[in-house]
Amino acid sequence: AQSVTQLDSQVPVFEEAPVELRCNYSSSVSVYLFWYVQYPNQGLQLLLKYLSGSTLVESINGFEAEFNKSQTSFHLRKPSVHISDTAEYFCAFGGSQGNLIFGKGTKLSVKP
Amino acid sequence: DAGVTQSPTHLIKTRGQQVTLRCSPKSGHDTVSWYQQALGQGPQFIFQYYEEEERQRGNFPDRFSGHQFPNYSSELNVNALLLGDSALYLCASSLPAAKNIQYFGAGTRLSVL
Numbered sequence: 001a002q003s004v005t006q007l008d009s010q011v012p013v014f015e016e017a018p019v020e021l022r023c024n025y026s027s028s029v030s031v032y033l034f035w036y037v038q039y040p041n042q043g044l045q046l047l048l049k050y051l052s053g054s055t056l057v058e059s060i061n062g063f064e065a066e067f068n069k070s071q072t073s074f075h076l077r078k079p080s081v082h083i084s085d086t087a088e089y090f091c092a093f094g095g096s097q098g099n100l101i102f103g104k105g106t107k108l109s110v111k112p
Numbered sequence: 113d114a115g116v117t118q119s120p121t122h123l124i125k126t127r128g129q130q131v132t133l134r135c136s137p138k139s140g141h142d143t144v145s146w147y148q149q150a151l152g153q154g155p156q157f158i159f160q161y162y163e164e165e166e167r168q169r170g171n172f173p174d175r176f177s178g179h180q181f182p183n184y185s186s187e188l189n190v191n192a193l194l195l196g197d198s199a200l201y202l203c204a205s206s207l208p209a210a211k212n213i214q215y216f217g218a219g220t221r222l223s224v225l
């Protein structure tokens with residue numbers, strides 16, 4: 001069965017520190033992976049996606065994620081976080097039928 | 113370019129009632145998917161509509177039904193509401209050639225009392 005595991009439910013970090021949010025997936029078919037961000041009382045915003053090609057994908061606001069097939073991982077990283085990055089981050093897997101399978105989310109809390 | 117819009121933003125119902133949620137897809141998109149996000153959880157796939165038909169369905173009971181109109185907008189209907197149906201309901205739209213690349217609306221917060 002296809003599934004997504006986000007290992008950390010909460011990640012506290014100080015402003016300007018680096019952060020890594022972990023995501024592992026389980027699938028035996030073609031892999032499409034996504035990171036979404038959800039700010040309080042809002043919907044999901046697509047942060048970045050891996051469909052094929054380069055295993056390192058980047059977003060416009062400094063986040064990046066690397067697809068690692070051997071470790072079945074798609075961890076999200078940012079070298080220096082800002083207060084405004086405080087939000088919940090969801091890793092998602094593109095199912096074979098066009099649906100998205102989400103992890104339970106990681107709450108990133110950036111402290112001054 | 114309008115994104116995905118959902119209405120209403122908040123809704124309060126009582127057990128046993130019925131509810132209808134609405135969604136307009138992003139311009140140029142004709143595939144609509146619905147998700148339920150319970151408090152503290154990731155979104156769970158309910159179903160997906162394309163060409164006015166339900167194409168895929170997740171593990172939700174028949175109390176959850178939907179519809180897609182010729183202009184690609186969609187409705188989610190839930191009958192015989194239970195307390196456990198309280199959640200944020202998210203609509204997402206996509207292109208048929210890229211169903212997995214989904215763009216979400218802000219959601220409808222449903223509270224069942």
